[in-house]
Amino acid sequence: METTPLADRSLVPGGPHHNAGPRASRSEQHVIAKVSRHLLWFLFILFFFSFLDRINIGFAGLTMMKDLGLSGVQFGLATTLFYIAYIAFGIPSNIVLTRIGARKWIGAIMIAWGFASTATMFASSPGTLYLLRILVGVTEAGFLPGILLYMTYWFPGAYRARANAMFMIAMPVTAALGSALSGYILALDGTLGLKGWQWLFFLEGLPSAILGLLVFAYLRDVPEKAAWLNPEEKRTLSHILAAEHKTDPVPHGESVAEKSLLGELLSPTVIKFALAYFCLVNTLAMVAVWTPLIVKSFSAGASNRTVGLLAAIPQICTIVAMIWWGRRSDRKQERKWHLMLPMLCSAAGWLCTAYSTLPVVQLLGICLASAGSYTAMSIFWTTPDHALSFRARAVGIAVINATGNIGSALNPLIVGWMKDLTHNFSAGLLYAAALLVIGALIVAVLPIQAKRPQHAELSNNAR
Template sequence: MSSPIATPIEHPPGPLPAADATLGADQRVIQKVSRHLLGFLFLLFVVSFLDRINIGFAGLTMVKDLGLTSTQFGLATTLFYLAYIACGVPSNIALARIGARRWIGTIMVAWGLASTATMFATSAESLYFWRVLVGITEAGFLPGMLLYLTYWFPSAYRARANALFMIAMPVTAGVGSALSGLILGLDGTYGLKGWQWLFLLEGLPAAVLGIVVYGYLTDTPQRATWLTDDEKTTLSRMLTAEHTSDPVPPAGSARRSLLSELSSSTVLKFSVAYFCLVNSLAMVAVWTPLIVKSFSGGASNSTIGLLAAIPQVCTIVGMVWWGRRSDQAQERRWHLVLPMLFAALGWLMTAWSSQPAVQLLGVCFASTGAYTAMSIFWTTPDHALSFRARALGIAVINAVGNLGSAFNPLIVGWLKDLTHSFSTGLVYASVLLVVGCAIALILPIPKASKAPKATRAVGSAA
């Protein structure tokens, strides 16, 4: 029985041309693909991530307005991620069968409306309902985009492609911090609370862009009217050369081989490592405004928003520089481990220091390290999975890893209520990062090799 995952490219027959004869063509194609796709995908990820993290800023006033405890507030995010996890794999299957254009467009409209409707929450229970609905509808976006990038960018270019795409996360957190602080100032306008304006103004853009996706995205390179036939052939050759080195599925039926690969120790190790990393990503995304508030001495919401934007500026610089360095060296393992250790150090600085400047510097370290590690992490699983298992494998790793996003808000909220401090939760995140580093050291990641000159193409296109 054949795999249900659609093949993204049609491979041209015949021998592959020599690399030195095609280097210039390779660079031009990657630059063209980068110009056409990365900016638009970046914008989509901005609105996606904004709808995921804006509850952290809404919490500055919503917790009091709805009478929520820190545990209840954390549970709302936990429920979001449980729904997100449960629907992630089915959503990636749907994307592979239906195509990115139709599926991504549909779920963006759905989650945009669900996120906007969160403004109607009146209690903890109604907040839980709306956040679950957002989690269900948004579940397929990030794993779907990660899969989509493998259709267009060979692995030698993917660290910077991933970084330039995922840089939307710190950009959104930074701009969203300042913007959300200002939107909260609309409190009372037309009878709406500030946090209601937040969900209204930051939710609707996703629905609008979802409609634009139908006309802009192309499912596969072979269907791209903006590529010439020669460019399609060049891109197909590059991706074909990559797939010839994919792991060979174990012997047996197609269904058995696919299941055995998805349940292998390799997928388990990647999933656990990502779980440890995602805990810190959740800390940054959900708790940064409240952590900054805890050491900012009664500053206004606008000031807190500006302070919370500083770590994201550092993160943007770190992601671009580290992704470029990893591609040039063609080395992934230590480029993954070192940022995770850097993030662990940052959380410990924030937890143990009594100086606000050092605490803010610690948040900068943690945010930069965690997001930089994430962009490198997603260049590695495809090397350990066969081509047909890639869509489901990425979705499984993303789903299991995002249990960290589900449990972190609940655990940190509970620890905050118990100790009246974020310090214990920060140490918890730091310990998990160290565990994740230990697992990363045994992941099946290829050893360093000489970087091809063509890896400059993504950076130059950006």
């Protein structure tokens, strides 16, 4: 791909389109750079706390399980119930977002899940923990699919790959910083009469509610309502997005009129995307929920603070891998192999952790598993919109995300059951590795262009 001034500062084209001429290129690059500077850092912070509220139960489990008398199955069930609620409310949440706007809806759900996550500090039994995690799942369900949809309103397909990657790096950053931070917060055990895990939910849950208030003031639903864009910038961005919508993809080459919305959502292509994501998300859940306990299992005698620092190492590796691999995928304009290879790398990582008896090799395996799975996720979300028309995008993204997150719901329960049965994590790691291999095979038959053209005419309207 040709190097542009924008590539050094923000985003470079990551999709199938390129500008029609030098004048269009300069104006487009300017407005996308401005949108990137205004939105991406804020969306990154929102996702940071969203993901932190989702994974902090993994660290809370280091002491919560004993305090509440939870077995591995009961602890896994708490996370499973979270994801069941998350799955059930993801699609309705995206529908509401399209009706009332992203600013109002995302702000409202952030406030709601912030308070729900904070309230988890009051769990006193397995039953109350289940109820509170269900509430967090219900309130947080619409955030990720909502933001993915919201970004399609601001970033043309040619730039959305890098935008998605910059946004999704929040996951490993959160896991890395959250790992180290959570270990220190657990050391507050006994302060003001609260357990360490209670401090964890309080200090990591409340910021989401505060950020929800800031969403109302900072976000705007569409470019036309952005006071920080001048009229010419609004016209440029609107023309690019409008041109993109005129070339909506529809599976099997049918026209929008010939293909019903339900038929499009249930097409074999969308089902394959959903199944591939299901296989991938199992490992994402494995990394997010079980890493602290897996690390502790081969670090006997280590303090919770040390476990937190060790658990941060795989996430640091993941951040580096996501940036490097995402740029490589954009430079090569290739998606299929850049999705399959990280999935297979992640599977190999789980096998290393399962079969090795050396702690260093086991930690290296977790690094491979984490880097591979999160890198694959950032590449994955550059592809489904090419199989969905604009009208189906809101529900389609939510359907794929919800189906994938069934894996998040099942993984804690299945891995917890396997751990109770075998008294170690090896069987659960093999389960995750097998699904990754299956997912890679599904990706192999997905209609993703092996190599996209580096230049394609966008539209003369993009000026």
